[in-house]
Amino acid sequence: MTRRILVTAALPYANGPIHIGHLLEYIQTDIWVRFQKLRGNRCLYICADDTHGTAIMIRARQEGRSEEALIADMREQHIHDFAGFDIEFDNYGSTHSDENRQLCEQIWQSVTDAGLVVEKPVEQLYDPEAKTYLADRFVKGTCPVCKAPDQNGDHCESCLSNYTPKELIDPRSTLSGATPELRQAPHRFIRLEQLHPFLDEWTQSGEHLQTEIANYLKGHFLGDELRDWDVTRPPQYFGFEIPDFPGHYWYVWFDAPIGYIASTWQWCQANGESLDDWWKSPDCDVHHFIGKDITYFHTLFWPGILKTAGFSLPKQVHIHGFLTVGGEKMSKSKGTFIQASTYLDHLDPSHLRYFFASKLTAKVDDLDLNLDEFKAKVDSDLVGKVVNIASRCAKFVAGGSLSETYPDDEGLFANAAAAGERIAVLYENCDDNGAMREVMVLADRANQYIESREPWKLRKDETKQEELRDICTVGLNLFRQIVVYLTPVLPRLVRQTDELLNAPITHWDDAQSSLTGTPVSTFKHMMQRVDPKQVEKMIEESKDTAAEAPNDDSSAGDAESGHSRSSATYGDGPEPLEKEPMAEEQCTFDEFMKVDMRIARIVAAGHVEGADKLLQLTLSLGGEETRNVFAGIKGVYEPEQLVGRLVVCCANLQPRKMRFGISEGMVLASGPGGKDIYLLSPDDGAKPGMRVH
């Protein structure tokens, strides 16, 4: 019997473009949906833009236009990006829709009727100029602990202490610069604790969640009383006004998940279907795909709401980890914060779809995009193995057709057909990585088969043309089987294969029966290797030098430049350069200027207890400006000889927490290390605080 399955991916926020981190989720979900559809199940892929909240409101103001105009624009971009990666939604809605408003009102009524809503006053900083309450991240000021200026609302990056925005010295709004006032406003909360027994049961049984997630919830939330959840906001706010709480709005996280239902409703209206069949029927399974950061909302809050309002509970919430690039969090300054559109300008979307598939498992682990591995995997698996099968066979039969009866292939086709169910189970369980492995084994076998039959030799023998055609018939059928299994991942390859073999792939079971007698078109290259130059360009284009503070490891050692005098006169050998070759990559003037180097005077120096290599230095940049720096020069310089001398330091290096304290800069020195360390000194006349250009 055909299953009915409703699938959602998390709603992207309408405050920014889609990037490759987002794509991991939408591609994972798209693969799962395409798989279900190919298996003959009725499956809907539902998504929408998440459009409400302070951030949208503020951005619209800054851009001098309405929120509606902003989110309409963003929606266009999002849809365009998704289409570029062959992510095919059945409906892409918006949380700012009539359907969503109606559903919010209806669900709000349900939770109110169930006695879950309670009103309490909340004290918060308010920006009198922007006329809105301020979330912590919109407040900056001087740290109450270490007095470092320009720190965040809730924690200090200099001394790493935590506090509340109210404790900040000289707080100011990052929206308007105004001094915020402490104000009180009523908020309404949902008493989640009342649903505690239900959530205990739902999260811990029925395999709705991955085990690590179930354990996490049990250990972190369900062991204690569940906190009341603040789901309303006082003005000004961009969202839906609450009917029985005039002037107040639902918090964006209340209406966002309801957007799943609203978007489904839109699809139902357009297709003459009933919403209840999808959201209130036991015959339909609801599956959510989300990232681990929004676990709380989707596994506690959301099931509680659904239960209370009488909607279907998710059959499963599939939670994935984050995407890292080169083993690290995506970074704008490193160019690894890659937007979907930037990727599309340079590389093939199928490559990324395959790479993600080959790395995705049902676990919550983070997934790393290593660009070298990306190239190696795509080149080897897709081009070298899979497409190669078609490439080496099709040419021998192009313009002709496949054999009329399927030749003896020693059981290869039957074996690969049998693998179909195994692979289907892997896809079903979100173990795309396992599925890709199985498929690659099939590709290896096909290549081995062709190798052993040596069709290129038969081609020269007039009497063996029939045998040649048989071999190619087997090869191309094995290829087509593989493409069927890759359909969820590589829809474009499917279309190309349809064209080559003149037989459309429409169902998973197309891998069960062989193709015979059909015409074969001329082979055209189906996929290119990854071009490293394009990868580089993509990274380069993704670099946003203004976006982040200087990086803690990008500036240190390589700030040298060449000179024009002959080195021979001084007997300077090539050894230092040979030992440490110059950086190959050039740095732009802007990048160089990011490093703020200053003349500094060492006003204090001392040993650090327990440290083998460090000295603690206090640098003066003139006036009151000082820096605490740990320098790895113990054993080379004695503290006493350092006090009073001038050095060059990097003054805007990101502070770094070290074992013995925070280091706030770096003293420039040269030499390979060990005993060979030479501090840089300015010529006479330089004064502390002067910039080094």
Next chain:
RNA sequence: GGGGCCGUAGCUCAAUCGGUUAGAGCAGCAGACUCAUAAUCUGUUGGUUCGGGGUUCGAGUCCCCGCGGCCCUACCA
């Protein structure tokens, strides 16, 4: 500061409830082939499972202490 996840071959990952000699792919190396987009095929070298203790007949797996990495920290989208 609090918390989570992780550490296995050069790289990416396996290894059922604690149970034989820790397995694959890629890379590397050697050879073959020349149809195929420098593709493919055959063979093959790599491991003190981060370190140190402990429990056990038996530990990659469980416990403790370190070290290292990534991430989260609930008015935040």
